[in-house]
Amino acid sequence: MTEVLILGAGYAGLRTLKILQQSHTDFHITLVDQNNYHYEATDLHELATGNQPKERILYNISDVIKPDKTTFIQGEVVNINRDDKNVSLKDGKKLSYDYLVVSLGFESESFGIDGVEENALEMVNIDSAESVQKHILARMEDYRESKNPDDLKIVVCGAGFTGIELLGALHEATPKLAKTAGVDPKEIQLYCVEAVTRLLPMFDEKLAGWGIDKLKSWGINFLTGKPIKAIKPNTVVYEDDAETGTTSELKANTIIWTTGVRGSHVMNDSGFSQRRGRVMVKADLTDPDFANVYILGDVSAVMDEESKRPYPTTAQIAIAMGTQAAENIENQLNNKPTSPFKFKSLGSVASIGNTQAFGLVGKTPVRGYPASVVKKGIMDRSLFELGGTKEVMSKGRFDFYH
Ligand code: NAD
Incomplete structure (x- = not known):
């Protein structure tokens, strides 16, 4: 029987699965994910700050599987061999396919900046978001003994959407954190260090300014136009003056890295032609060289013909890609032409x-x-x-x- 293999149960992969499972065409689906749950990547800041328990941002993959059509395998994808039409998992299993959907999601991007991996916390999945929460709480508890103000200081690196949403959630968590630390909430200091001065360029200045001003009015400190050059233990090193290259240091015992993401390393490891883990796909979302391989979500770059730039990587776009890929696979199975991806x-x-x-x-x-x-x-x-x-x-x- 024709085999459709979906790699990754994020927004794009699960949406593809959901639509394909409704099909009356005869084929079998295998879904692979390293976890037995899907998590809402858009809500990781809620878990990282303790505003929501993890149960509220994840759900079991088994709840969306139709066993008569789909097999779920929990495993980590390590390699995709498009010539031989198979995928290798870390435990040695090899899975063959006729059609492949690659939707392996994102990873944190350090841009090769010194000390990021060792000295900053990332927030890219359930485990790392939970670690952020535990770290913040542990520092608050330390403070009760140490009285070191750095235990009450949190620095968010990067003021993109992720950084901004995290800062908002951290502000909301402050009363609870202050209670843990036994301090006045005003003693908890929140900082954001950002490379550029014009924040959130997808919004006009007035709208972006409204959001930033709101965060500032809550006491959040913004250092903008300050590219981070290194992260040392409990210290952010940033360029203070672009002309002289002078750097300054900001000390804090919690440093969270949210300066952008890249697609899964599996894309590079498997020889895809990619940039930062993203593959430029054809208009119908297939691999430029393999019409039976769909590449979706954060590992994919698809050109927006209106702006002449690739679409950004968002959950909304990943879901729309999943819908289109499922329709296109169904068409291919029925010897019909595929359609180009359109997004509103x-x-x-x-x-x-x-x-x-x-x-x-x-x-x-x-x-x-x-x-x-x-x-x-x-x-x-x-x-x-x-x-x-x-x-x-x-x-x-x-x-x-x-
Ligand atoms: P991003 O790339 O959008 O933002 C990263 C920020 O970090 C930028 O402002 C950048 O200037 C800054 N930065 C980069 N290097 C730096 C350095 N060395 N020093 C200081 N600052 C530095 O990344 P993101 O916020 O993680 O978002 C990733 C994608 O996910 C985007 O497409 C975004 O739109 C999307 N997203 C959407 C939502 C939503 O729709 N609510 C929420 C989160 C993320």
Whole structure:
């Protein structure tokens, strides 16, 4: 029987699976993921700050598997051999395929900056987000003995969407953290060090400024136009003056690295023609050299013909790619032509805490509490597209937790 192999149960992979499972065409699907759960990558900051338990941002893959159509294998992909049409797992298993969907997701990008891996915390999956939370709590507990103000200092490196949402969530977590440390919440210091001065370039200056000013009004300190040059133990080293190259140091016992992501290392390891783990795919989302290989989500770069730049890597786009790939595979199986990927953004909204957000819905700017409601709607829609109503009912964000 024709075999469709899906690598990765993130937004793109699960969406492909969900649509393909509804097909009446005769084929079998195998889904591989290193975990037996899917996690909401867009919500990792909630786990990292302790605002939500991990159970609220992950769900079991078995809940979306239809056993008559799909087999799930828990395993780590180490190599993809497109010539021989097989995939190797770390435990030595080899899986053959007729059609392949590569949706292996993202990793933290250090840009080769010294000391990042050793001295900064990343926040890219459930385990690393949980480690951030444990680290922050441990430093707060240390403070009760040490009285060292660096135990109460948290630096977020990079003010992209991830950094901004993390800062908002950290601010929200401050009262609880202050209680743990036995201090006034004002004694907890939050910093953000960012290379550029014009933040969040996907928004106009007024909208981006609204969000940053809100965070500043909560006491968050921004050092902008300060590229980070190295991370030393408990110290961020940044360029203070571009002309002279002078550097300064910011000491803190919690340093979180959110300066951008790259696609899975498996792409490079398997000889794909890639840049930072992303492969430039054809308009129908297939590999330029293999019409039976689809590359989706954070390991994929697809050209937006309107802006003449690749689409950004977001959950929304990954889900849309999954839908298109599933339709195209179904067409190929029925000897019909594939269609090009088209994307119409619902908008992009950054949450800053549970009740504030800012961003664009279509082309309309939204900010404040109404924006946070829109954001929850976007998140619930993605949950619905992946899992179905059951997930939205049990995890949907209509039940405010404050
Ligand atoms: P990003 O690349 O969007 O932002 C990284 C930030 O770090 C940039 O502002 C960059 O200037 C800064 N930076 C890079 N190197 C630096 C250095 N050496 N020193 C200091 N600052 C440095 O990365 P991200 O925020 O992780 O987002 C990744 C993708 O995920 C983006 O496409 C983003 O839009 C998407 N995302 C979307 C949402 C949402 O829709 N709500 C949330 C999170 C992420």
